[in-house]
Amino acid sequence: HKFLYKMKVPQLRKKSEIKSCHNITWEDNYSWIHQKDILEVLKDKNKLNPEVREYLEQENGFAEFHLKDTESLQKKLFNEIKGRIKLDDESLPYKDHTYEYWTKTTAKGNYSIKLRKKINTNLVEEIWNGDKEKKKLGVEYFGIGDLEVSNNDKYLAYSLDIKGSEYYTIFIRDIDSNKIITKEINDTSGSILFSLDDKYIFYSKLDENHRARKIFRHEIGNFKNPDELIFEERSAAFTVIISLSSDEKYYFISTSDHNTSEQYYFLVDEKKPQPKLIRKRKKGILYSISAWDNKFYNHTNEQAEDFKIDISESLENQIWKPFIEPKKEVLIGSCVFLKNWIIRSETSNALDKLFVRNLSRGSEEELIFSDERVYVPNISLRQKDRNTDEIYIGYSSPKTPSRVYLYNLSNKSKKLVKEQIIPSGHNPNDYIVERVEFKSHDERLVPLTITRHKKTKLDGSANLLLYGYGSYGNSMSPGFSSTRISLINRDIIWATAHIRGGMEKGMKWWKEGKLTNKKNTFKDYIYAAKYLIENKYSSEGKIIGMGGSAGGLLMGAVVNEAPELFLGIIMAVPFVDSLTTNLDHSLPLTVGEFDEFGNAKDNKDHFNYIFSYAPYNNIKKMDYPHMLITTSLSDNRVLFDEPAKFTAKLRDLKTDNNLLLLKTEMNAGHGGKSGRDGAIEEIALDYAFALKISKKI
Numbered sequence: 264h265k266f267l268y269k270m271k272v273p274q275l276r277k278k279s280e281i282k283s284c285h286n287i288t289w290e291d292n293y294s295w296i297h298q299k300d301i302l303e304v305l306k307d308k309n310k311l312n313p314e315v316r317e318y319l320e321q322e323n324g325f326a327e328f329h330l331k332d333t334e335s336l337q338k339k340l341f342n343e344i345k346g347r348i349k350l351d352d353e354s355l356p357y358k359d360h361t362y363e364y365w366t367k368t369t370a371k372g373n374y375s376i377k378l379r380k381k382i383n384t385n386l387v388e389e390i391w392n393g394d395k396e397k398k399k400l401g402v403e404y405f406g407i408g409d410l411e412v413s414n415n416d417k418y419l420a421y422s423l424d425i426k427g428s429e430y431y432t433i434f435i436r437d438i439d440s441n442k443i444i445t446k447e448i449n450d451t452s453g454s455i456l457f458s459l460d461d462k463y464i465f466y467s468k469l470d471e472n473h474r475a476r477k478i479f480r481h482e483i484g485n486f487k488n489p490d491e492l493i494f495e496e497r498s499a500a501f502t503v504i505i506s507l508s509s510d511e512k513y514y515f516i517s518t519s520d521h522n523t524s525e526q527y528y529f530l531v532d533e534k535k536p537q538p539k540l541i542r543k544r545k546k547g548i549l550y551s552i553s554a555w556d557n558k559f560y561n562h563t564n565e566q567a568e569d570f571k572i573d574i575s576e577s578l579e580n581q582i583w584k585p586f587i588e589p590k591k592e593v594l595i596g597s598c599v600f601l602k603n604w605i606i607r608s609e610t611s612n613a614l615d616k617l618f619v620r621n622l623s624r625g626s627e628e629e630l631i632f633s634d635e636r637v638y639v640p641n642i643s644l645r646q647k648d649r650n651t652d653e654i655y656i657g658y659s660s661p662k663t664p665s666r667v668y669l670y671n672l673s674n675k676s677k678k679l680v681k682e683q684i685i686p687s688g689h690n691p692n693d694y695i696v697e698r699v700e701f702k703s704h705d706e707r708l709v710p711l712t713i714t715r716h717k718k719t720k721l722d723g724s725a726n727l728l729l730y731g732y733g734s735y736g737n738s739m740s741p742g743f744s745s746t747r748i749s750l751i752n753r754d755i756i757w758a759t760a761h762i763r764g765g766m767e768k769g770m771k772w773w774k775e776g777k778l779t780n781k782k783n784t785f786k787d788y789i790y791a792a793k794y795l796i797e798n799k800y801s802s803e804g805k806i807i808g809m810g811g812s813a814g815g816l817l818m819g820a821v822v823n824e825a826p827e828l829f830l831g832i833i834m835a836v837p838f839v840d841s842l843t844t845n846l847d848h849s850l851p852l853t854v855g856e857f858d859e860f861g862n863a864k865d866n867k868d869h870f871n872y873i874f875s876y877a878p879y880n881n882i883k884k885m886d887y888p889h890m891l892i893t894t895s896l897s898d899n900r901v902l903f904d905e906p907a908k909f910t911a912k913l914r915d916l917k918t919d920n921n922l923l924l925l926k927t928e929m930n931a932g933h934g935g936k937s938g939r940d941g942a943i944e945e946i947a948l949d950y951a952f953a954l955k956i957s958k959k960i
Contacts (some may be wrong), residue, residue, distance in 0.1 A: 270328045273321040275468035275911035285867040293908040305428045305897045307382050319927045326924040333951035336960055340947040347745040355681055358646035361416055370407050373938030390419055390438050390948050395765045408453025411568035415462040422453040427897035431759055446486045456505055459531050465505045473851035473899050493536050500854045508554040509600045524549045555600040562597045569769040570595040592769045602650040604672050606642055613710040615640055615838045635660045637698045639742040659743035661714040662694035693717055701794035704786045710761040711791055712741045719754050726957040727756040727801035733764030733784040734813035736773040753959055756800055762787035762825055778861050779872050785820040792828045811835035819878025831889035831956040833949050836898055840905040842877035851899050882912050886919040891952040895928045
């Protein structure tokens with residue numbers, strides 16, 4: 264490891280601050296880098312403390328120096344991954360009453376193009392071109408929040424974020440003349456909803472903490488008057504969205520945090536909207552109402568841990584009866600409505616299923632369209648008119664690229680209408696997909712999806728990438744990824760651990776991995792690694808851990824706990840200084856996450872528990888594996904100071920000569936660089952690091 268000393272290791276100045284909470288004190292040498300006006304810094308990089316900027320730039324230089332020998336590999340991986348994407352591609356068309364709409368990507372462009380043609384004609388019209396729009400603005404980062412066409416097909420509304428900070432500005436233009444027809448609307452969440460008569464749009468405004476808590480109605484053509492406030496959420500932890508009901512008779516306003524929700528409705532033709540409450544919020548109860556065919560469907564977890572669907576004839580006089588009964592450890596999903604059919608989903612054991620109900624007969628059956636054991640099914644509507652028997656159904660699996668069929672629900676005929684083409688070639692039979700279960704520390708059975716090349720030996724000699732997330736009830740679905748093939752083809756096995764904190768086995772799976780059960784998430788992951796070692800998929804010191812955001816919290820916790828299992832760790836925008844963030848109630852996400860991670864400031868048990876696992880607070884004087892940490896300067900979800908402090912403290916305490924690299928993207932947000940090429944570059948960097956430490960350059 265002599266090469267480490269060729270370049271000065273970056274050092275962040277120490278300035279001790281003694282922090283205390285609940286009569287416990289601890290030292291933080293790097294807290295000084297957090298700026299009080301941090302949300303301003305996210306919007307304007309020039310406000311960044313110059314000393315911190317210099318440190319981040321030194322770390323970038325250091326990372327670049329140590330990845331110099333991977334530059335040609337990064338280019339190769341970039342071309343390889345891009346070579347698996349059909350660059351000039353078109354989506355399937357969606358029909359409204361007058362036009363068919365679809366999107367298209369081109370080989371040269373980074374952003375999509377929205378096209379339309381009148382039904383029964385061949386004249387194709389381009390109504391949006393992302394690359395041209397970006398060029399017009401002359402910006403480096405170009406984030407598109409929403410693209411919506413009005414119901415009368417005359418207007419295009421779109422929202423843009425040109426910093427990566429996720430504050431979106433809404434614009435509305437006339438499609439024929441291309442002229443802006445109303446004022447710009449700043450600081451929105453990005454979502455746009457046209458009123459049915461196209462006189463208005465509805466949108467949500469972000470507060471100073473980046474939380475959507477107000478719904479406004481904007482009159483199209485209004486250049487100067489303030490917009491009309493329709494709804495305001497009083498709780499700082501809740502955020503609001505507005506949508507149109509399936510039957511287009513109501514607007515629904517939903518307000519929720521991660522585990523409690525409340526919904527309001529008003530009629531589409533109300534001149535002055537007066538949202539009416541459907542059911543008062545109750546802590547821990549989620550519900551979502553749909554309207555179809557003069558009936559209301561309530562998808563809720565009230566007295567049904569894994570959800571159920573109830574039905575009522577009215578919202579004024581609610582009498583709810585069972586429609587879909589709850590099942591143990593089976594997550595009941597919501598419904599898609601057609602005139603004669605209802606399609607709904609269920610998830611159990613990290614696998615999704617789809618069911619079709621014939622409304623005239625009342626009978627229901629499962630839609631099965633693959634003989635593979637592990638796959639992800641999906642459906643989408645083909646047209647606006649719901650009086651149809653035809654829908655798009657599709658699936659993909661870890662080895663099979665996506666296939667979409669036009670399916671007739673009535674006679675069950677299906678026709679392949681789109682297949683994900685892998686231009687550089689792909690043979691699903693070259694790969695083996697396994698679904699196994701292993702016992703965690705408390706005997707709970709945890710699903711694990713393993714994908715490998717059929718030539719990879721199972722004798723412990725292979726490197727293995729173990730991917731995990733395990734928070735917010737987000738499940739890791741076993742779909743096809745054209746990028747992972749680059750590692751799998753190079754003899755690195757890819758395993759995804761469906762650990763607690765996700766909802767792969769229902770709500771209970773989530774509950775068992777949050778608040779004061781959070782350590783189950785970390786232990787499940789460590790036990791996954793041990794299972795893979797015991798069963799000769801890999802060996803101790805040959806596993807590469809990978810996770811981003813809350814998956815970065817997972818990586819930080821497990822590397823402090825069991826560093827010896829890993830060859831390396833890759834963490835993207837990692838939530839690693841979770842105690843500091845949890846104690847700061849002014850940050851965008853903190854208050855909304857009390858039900859996920861706890862409230863350390865106001866609850867001593869929560870404080871002690873978070874303090875015992877928060878990655879930054881638990882760095883020890885010991886050997887760590889190779890580590891690559893990536894972050895973004897404008898990220899408002901996980902502030903760049905978390906990975907920066909984490910890296911600085913690791914540099915101070917770790918006793919090994921392994922690589923520790925921090926790479927900060929100076930022009931992007933939580934999702935990373937904008938555009939297709941930007942996203943591929945980031946993946947190529949991660950994979951090149953994995954291959955370098957696996958000695959596969």
